[in-house]
Amino acid sequence: MRLQSIFTIYKAELLRMRRTLIQSIVAPILSTSLYFIVFGSAIGSHINEIDGIGYGSFIVPGLIMLSVLTQSISTGSFGIYFPRFNGTIYEILSAPMSYIEVVIAYVGAATSKAFLIGLLILATSFAFTPVSIQNPGLMLVFLVLTCITFSLFGFMIGIWAGNFEKLQIIPALVITPLTFLGGSFYSISMLPPFWETVSLFNPVVYLISGFRWSFYGQGDVSLTTSFVMIGVFLSVSLIITHWIFKTGYRLKP
Amino acid sequence: MSDIITIENLSKSYASGVHSLHDVSLSIRKGELFALLGPNGAGKTTLISIICGLTKITHGHIQVGGYDIIHQYREARSKIGLVPQEITIDIFDSPWKTVRFSRSLFGLPNNDDYIEELLKSLSLWDKRNQKMITLSGGMKRRVMIAKALAHEPQVLFLDEPTAGVDVELRQSMWEQIRTLKSNGVTIILTTHYIEEAEEMADRIGILNNGQLVLVEDKQTLMQRMSTKQVSIELKDPLATLPNTLTPFHVSLHEHKFIKMRYDFEQETHTIADVLDTLKQNNLTYVDIQTEQDSLEDIFVRLTKS
Numbered sequence: 001m002r003l004q005s006i007f008t009i010y011k012a013e014l015l016r017m018r019r020t021l022i023q024s025i026v027a028p029i030l031s032t033s034l035y036f037i038v039f040g041s042a043i044g045s046h047i048n049e050i051d052g053i054g055y056g057s058f059i060v061p062g063l064i065m066l067s068v069l070t071q072s073i074s075t076g077s078f079g080i081y082f083p084r085f086n087g088t089i090y091e092i093l094s095a096p097m098s099y100i101e102v103v104i105a106y107v108g109a110a111t112s113k114a115f116l117i118g119l120l121i122l123a124t125s126f127a128f129t130p131v132s133i134q135n136p137g138l139m140l141v142f143l144v145l146t147c148i149t150f151s152l153f154g155f156m157i158g159i160w161a162g163n164f165e166k167l168q169i170i171p172a173l174v175i176t177p178l179t180f181l182g183g184s185f186y187s188i189s190m191l192p193p194f195w196e197t198v199s200l201f202n203p204v205v206y207l208i209s210g211f212r213w214s215f216y217g218q219g220d221v222s223l224t225t226s227f228v229m230i231g232v233f234l235s236v237s238l239i240i241t242h243w244i245f246k247t248g249y250r251l252k253p
Numbered sequence: 254m255s256d257i258i259t260i261e262n263l264s265k266s267y268a269s270g271v272h273s274l275h276d277v278s279l280s281i282r283k284g285e286l287f288a289l290l291g292p293n294g295a296g297k298t299t300l301i302s303i304i305c306g307l308t309k310i311t312h313g314h315i316q317v318g319g320y321d322i323i324h325q326y327r328e329a330r331s332k333i334g335l336v337p338q339e340i341t342i343d344i345f346d347s348p349w350k351t352v353r354f355s356r357s358l359f360g361l362p363n364n365d366d367y368i369e370e371l372l373k374s375l376s377l378w379d380k381r382n383q384k385m386i387t388l389s390g391g392m393k394r395r396v397m398i399a400k401a402l403a404h405e406p407q408v409l410f411l412d413e414p415t416a417g418v419d420v421e422l423r424q425s426m427w428e429q430i431r432t433l434k435s436n437g438v439t440i441i442l443t444t445h446y447i448e449e450a451e452e453m454a455d456r457i458g459i460l461n462n463g464q465l466v467l468v469e470d471k472q473t474l475m476q477r478m479s480t481k482q483v484s485i486e487l488k489d490p491l492a493t494l495p496n497t498l499t500p501f502h503v504s505l506h507e508h509k510f511i512k513m514r515y516d517f518e519q520e521t522h523t524i525a526d527v528l529d530t531l532k533q534n535n536l537t538y539v540d541i542q543t544e545q546d547s548l549e550d551i552f553v554r555l556t557k558s
Contacts, residue, residue, distance in 0.1 A: 002327075008357040019345070087341030091400070094305040094335050095358045096327035252309050253267055 005097045006105045013079050013109030024075075025117060028067045032121045035063050036128035039185060044129075050187050053216055056129030061212040062184030063125070065146065068118040069179055069204070072147050073171045076110035076154025081167055084158070084250075093252065099245035103155065110151035111144070118143050132215065138223075139214035145230050146207055152237040159250050178204045183212075188220045203233060256280040257332075257408055257439050258304065263313030265299055265463075273299040274463045277313070281408075286430070286440045288450035288471075291460035292556050297443040298338060300460070301410050305335045318407060331359060334401035338412040340393045342400075344386040348377050351385070352399045359404035368403065375399050375429060391422040398429070408439045415446060427453060447549040457548070461556045475548065481515040483524055485531070486540040495534045501527050511538075 017024045040056035047055040083089040092102060125131050133139055154171075161167040182204030188196050199205050200221075209219035210226025219226065244251070258281035265274040274296045281287050291297050302308035304315055306326060314321065320328040342351060352368050372378045375395040380388060385396060394414065401409060411430070415423040423446075430453060434440055444450055450457055451471070458468045467474070490508040501522050503513040513527060524541075531538060546554075 002360045004360045004362075005358055008354060012354060086343065087337070087339055088343055090305075090307055090335065090337050090341060091355060091358065093307050094330060094333065096330040096360065097358075098327075248309050252307060 002097055002101055005095060006101050006108070009092070009102070009105035010109045010112075013075075013106065014112065017075070017109075017113050024113065025120065028071060028117050029120055029124055032063050032067050033124055033128070035059070035066075036125060040129050050190070051216075051218055054129065057131055057216075058187075058212075059185055060122070060125045060129065060131050061215050062179075062182075062208050064118050064121050064143075065182075065204070065208050065211055066176075066179045066184050067121050068114050068143065068146055069150050069175055069207075070171060071117050072110055072114040072150035073154035073157065073175055075113050076107060076151035077158035077161065077167055077171075078154075079106045079110055080155050080158035081161055085164075089251070103152075103241055103245075107148065107151045107155050110154060111147040114147040114151060115143060118147070134217045135214045139211065142207075142211045142214055142226075142230075145234065146211070149230060149234045149237055152234070152241060156237065156240055156244065159244055175204075178202050179208075183208045183220055203229060206230065255283050257283040257318055258441075259314075259316045260300075260304075261314045263300070263303065263315065264311050265296070265303060265308065266311045272463060274303075277460075277463075277465045279458060279465060279468060281439060281441060282456075283407075284434070284437055284439055285455040286434050286442065286453055287456050287458065288454035289441060289443045289458050289460060290447065290450055290552055291443075295460040295556075296463040297460055298412055299463075301335070301412055301441070301443065305333055305410060306330055331404065332407045334404065334406035334409045336394075336397045336401045336409070336411045336414055338416065340390065340397060342385050342393060342396060344384065346385055347382050348372060348385065348388075348396045348399065349381040351396065352403045355400040355403035361404050367405070368399075371399050371402055374432070376425075391418050394418065394426075395429075402433075402438075406438070408441065409433060411440060411442045413443055413445060415444065415449060423449075447547070447552050451548040459552060459555055466555055471548075474551065480546050482544045483513045483515055483527075484542045484544075485511040485513075485527070485538045486542075487511065488537040488539050491536065495530075495536075497530050497534060498527070501530070503527065 036056070036059075039059055044055035044059070049055065050058045080089075083092060122131070157167065157170050181199065182202050183199070188199040188205060191199060206221055206226045206229035209221045210223060210230065211219075213219035213223050213226065243249070258279075260277055260279045263274055263277040264272070266272045277296075277300065289297050289300070299308060303310055304317065304322060306322065310323065316322070317329040318332045320326075320332075322329045346354075349368070349372070352372065353363065353365075356368065357363065369378065372381055375398060377392065377395055377399060380392060385393060388396065398411075398414070414430070415426055418426065427449070430440060430442070442450070442454065454471050456468065457471050457474055459466050484506075487509050491505060492508065494503065494505050494511070498511070501513060503511050506512055511527075511531075513524070515524065528538070
């Protein structure tokens with residue numbers, strides 16, 4: 001394993017994040033703060049508790065997940081798409097690195113950024129609402145697994161995308177709706193039975209539920225189911241990434 | 254001189270069905286400057302891309318420095334520096350940062366003294382901290398060369414390095430390429446400028462329609478393939494050529510010039526034979542001019558045949 005080569009890409013990606021500090025970190029924190037103000041404080045004060053948890057506190061895990069998923073995908077996709085777009089990918093592909101090392105570098109950088117943003121949003125939430133974390137270790141494990149899985153997913157989008165529009169299309173048209181409908185702002189048990197069943201086909205439900213479980217000891221589905229599902233997503237992402245490099249899809253003609 | 258690159262029976266077909274290379278076998282000698290010529294779409298860039306790991310092999314084997322580029326790709330790629338055809342750099346970086354990045358990417362420890370020397374040799378030192386967006390096209394191209402040399406490769410691929418650059422910069426880049434060669438770097442150059450190959454190459458390879466139609470030492474090639482045209486200006490105009498000149502395959506132009514194409518290898522008659530015949534026919538000549546085929550003439554002949 002060429003650690004230095006991995007670290008070189010990793011560091012360059014994080015420096016790029018520093019170069020766009022406002023867009024990278026301040027913007028997600030600001031938008032999440034607005035969610036807390038609008039849904040948590042303004043509207044939330046008129047909503048009853050859900051499963052014995054105040055509404056402002058209830059939405060904290062979902063809002064963190066919303067930002068983490070978005071950031072993981074956008075950073076993961078842009079990280080590999082940008083060198084493809086400007087042509088500098090030749091340098092990565094001609095370097096004495098294995099594809100696993102390349103993936104670790106890019107996905108690692110996207111994971112780090114998303115993880116950091118997740119923690120910053122968690123810290124921000126303390127300013128707006130009382131938050132308790134019953135199982136911090138579990139919370140961190142869930143956060144890391146989610147960051148890795150969706151950074152990897154973003155990496156695949158970055159390889160698939162042929163232009164900037166395609167880069168945005170899956171996060172905007174698929175991920176954001178799934179996250180909003182995945183129980184970020186409500187418990188799926190509040191839905192009519194039919195829609196509750198439909199929601200179970202939404203993979204994001206399992207992520208948010210598991211994450212909320214680490215905060216409040218309860219979720220829409222069991223903790224084991226959440227872990228199994230995130231394991232499935234991660235495995236599928238790894239298999240597809242392996243296929244991409246094996247076939248050279250959109251990288252090596 | 255030992256070989257640093259060996260290519261055996263290399264073929265490349267794309268998923269679209271396009272066959273870009275057909276059974277190419279080639280050896281590049283250590284320390285030489287090899288010019289790869291060919292018309293657009295001949296397969297030059299494909300060949301370079303395969304060696305550098307940017308394009309997959311369909312069939313065949315390649316070794317760089319004795320290492321197989323598939324099974325021992327780390328060792329093989331460590332020996333290669335690539336300057337692609339297009340200028341592809343992160344315009345928000347500075348030359349200093351991007352060259353350091355390239356070195357580190359290849360797993361080498363930082364060596365700021367080497368990078369300083371490299372940037373100075375490419376006249377980039379004064380611009381080392383400027384954002385690349387502010388640099389001229391020629392400077393950006395030199396940054397590309399600096400990046401390719403950052404990890405001290407033994408082999409440097411220059412894919413049309415002087416395309417679109419002005420004459421002055423081209424001359425300066427030729428000088429830099431000569432310096433690299435004198436430092437022991439093996440250089441493989443593709444170019445559209447035939448005079449570039451004529452000026453610098455030790456050996457020349459010509460690719461046409463994905464096939465390597467010729468590999469030859471430049472001097473030998475010029476001698477072997479080149480024909481001379483001799484133009485003899487007569488003192489007095491001539492209506493028709495005397496029959497005694499027919500065996501020499503000469504032609505009469507403007508009733509005053511006798512022209513003869515002269516092939517070093519194939520011609521059985523010499524210019525002296527022609528002049529003797531003129532003398533025997535009491536034809537006086539006042540001037541003799543010779544022109545030799547350039548590499549470009551040879552190239553055009555080979556790629557059109």
